[in-house]
Amino acid sequence: MKLSSACNLLTILGPTASGKTRLAVALAQTLSGEIISADSRQVFRRMDIGTGKDLHEYGAVPYHLIDVLEPGQECSVFIFQRLFLQAFEEITARGRLPILCGGTGLYLDAALRGYRMVEVPENHQLRAELADKSDAELIEMLVKLLPDQHNRTDQTDRARTIRAIEIASYQPDNQAEQEPFPAISPLVLGIRWERTELRRRITQRLRQRLEAGMLDEIQKLHDGGVTWERLDYYGLEYRYGGMFLRGELNRNDLFQKLNAAIHDFAKRQETWFRRMEKNGVVIHWLDGAGDPLAESQQIIGESPA
Numbered sequence: 001m002k003l004s005s006a007c008n009l010l011t012i013l014g015p016t017a018s019g020k021t022r023l024a025v026a027l028a029q030t031l032s033g034e035i036i037s038a039d040s041r042q043v044f045r046r047m048d049i050g051t052g053k054d055l056h057e058y059g060a061v062p063y064h065l066i067d068v069l070e071p072g073q074e075c076s077v078f079i080f081q082r083l084f085l086q087a088f089e090e091i092t093a094r095g096r097l098p099i100l101c102g103g104t105g106l107y108l109d110a111a112l113r114g115y116r117m118v119e120v121p122e123n124h125q126l127r128a129e130l131a132d133k134s135d136a137e138l139i140e141m142l143v144k145l146l147p148d149q150h151n152r153t154d155q156t157d158r159a160r161t162i163r164a165i166e167i168a169s170y171q172p173d174n175q176a177e178q179e180p181f182p183a184i185s186p187l188v189l190g191i192r193w194e195r196t197e198l199r200r201r202i203t204q205r206l207r208q209r210l211e212a213g214m215l216d217e218i219q220k221l222h223d224g225g226v227t228w229e230r231l232d233y234y235g236l237e238y239r240y241g242g243m244f245l246r247g248e249l250n251r252n253d254l255f256q257k258l259n260a261a262i263h264d265f266a267k268r269q270e271t272w273f274r275r276m277e278k279n280g281v282v283i284h285w286l287d288g289a290g291d292p293l294a295e296s297q298q299i300i301g302e303s304p305a
Contacts, residue, residue, distance in 0.1 A: 003031055003097060003300055007187040009088065010300075011100040013038075013108055013273065014191035015266040017201040018288055021054050023191065024101035025061050026293050031099070031300075034062040034091045036084060038102025038111065041235055042066045043075045043083075046221065049214040050237035052205070064091070071226045071234075078117045081110040085182060100186075105272035112188070112281055116181045120170045130162050141165055157233065188281060189296050190273060193288040202262050206255070215241050236261045 003010060010033065012024045024035050035058070041051040045067045048055070053066060064087040069075055091098040100111055110117060130138060138161045145168040193201065218241040221231060228246065231238040240258040243249045249257065277283055284299045286292040
């Protein structure tokens with residue numbers, strides 16, 4: 001099986017716990033592919049269980065953008081896009097197929113929408129103007145600038161809110177001089193599950209992560225110098241796990257609250273995918289409960305030459 005020459009990037013997307021990695025690996029094995037992760041947290045080393053890296057699933061399939069930064073660092077969408085384009089060009093130069101796999105909507109957009117992002121410098125004048133505003137006023141400003149904002153963590157930390165306003169307000173003077181975006185022609189496959197079954201899968205996977213030592217992983221990260229505030233920024237598992245380790249939640253509340261939060265996150269992911277479709281991204285949906293590999297192979301075989 002070979003992907004049409006008209007397509008030079010295969011993309012596998014879907015909500016958390018939908019089985020994206022397994023499908024991407026199976027397709028990489030038959031298409032001579034290498035996987036590029038589109039996950040905002042798997043870029044960090046030693047954050048394995050909480051981010052669901054599942055590295056054992058890859059086998060001999062090469063993967064990229066996993067374990068490339070240290071915990072405590074920040075990975076912006078700009079940094080991700082730069083790393084993605086570098087990996088895309090290197091894989092293509094080897095005559096292999098890049099397979100983008102993940103569920104972080106902003107990262108998927110940065111790879112698929114064909115615009116090159118610019119690194120936004122600090123705006124000291126703007127920061128001075130924002131210094132006297134309350135947290136509520138800052139959040140109100142950010143929501144006006146980005147009414148469909150996906151990353152709610154920008155609203156939980158004052159410094160991140162100010163930075164998000166700074167980025168959303170940025171008007172580059174040299175937009176016309178930016179490097180052109182590579183000619184990327186993606187074929188996008190999405191895994192879809194019936195809501196009840198997806199909720200069951202999410203709950204089951206959370207139990208597995210807790211049993212696998214997720215809380216020990218979080219404690220080791222904190223002991224290694226990653227602050228609780230920074231761990232909060234790294235997502236739901238680290239936020240709620242940190243609350244438990246600080247004695248703010250008991251074990252039952254940890255599971256119930258975290259499980260509910262992940263379910264809500266999956267809904268937001270699906271909303272983001274619908275928005276991508278409205279913006280012109282064609283997503284071929286696969287039935288997760290059926291045979292997504294066979295279905296995807298059929299779609300690939302029928303892709304236009």
